[in-house]
Amino acid sequence: MASLNVYSALVVLFLTCAAPMATKENDQIIKENNSETKMGLPYVLEAFTSLFETGSISNECCGELVGLGKVCHSALVKRTLENPLVKDLCPATIIAKSIQKWNNCLALIDSPSPSA
Template structure:
């Protein structure tokens, strides 16, 4: 339960700091999917098909800006930028492949 509180605080922090506000990113992804994406990137977790769709719809620019701004926040200075960027790219590519797969469009 503590990890959910950490991610809830993270989302509140991101929203209040205007991180998601760039390029109207805040209108493109639901809060539960933000939590899933952050768990997938910043911790150990998976992202559902539904949230993968929302992440791809969010767009690469918003996705990258979110990750970059989070890494710039002093609260997350303990994170390894190289590891987080690699996980971010992996999550993005996995979601993109999932959304582009023929079985998803049927």
């Protein structure tokens, strides 16, 4: 239950533009692409849990993630890694996981569904 509170706090920080430690480049990408409003909160929580803790991403969340776009996804992950709340995490590991999740979702969304 405590981890849900931590991840809820991360999501709130993720959704706010007021992160003073965020790089200008990531903030600009996020703002120009309306990145913070493209995914529903339940999918943001699911994606963040899978990146910063453990777990998989549902097909629906993959659709939302791919709809967000790779540029937005990367900028949001990088900006979140600049937050002091995640300072103990290895950025290289999180970025590698985010790329893997992105590629898995893209492959899932791009693959034709079996005929009925």
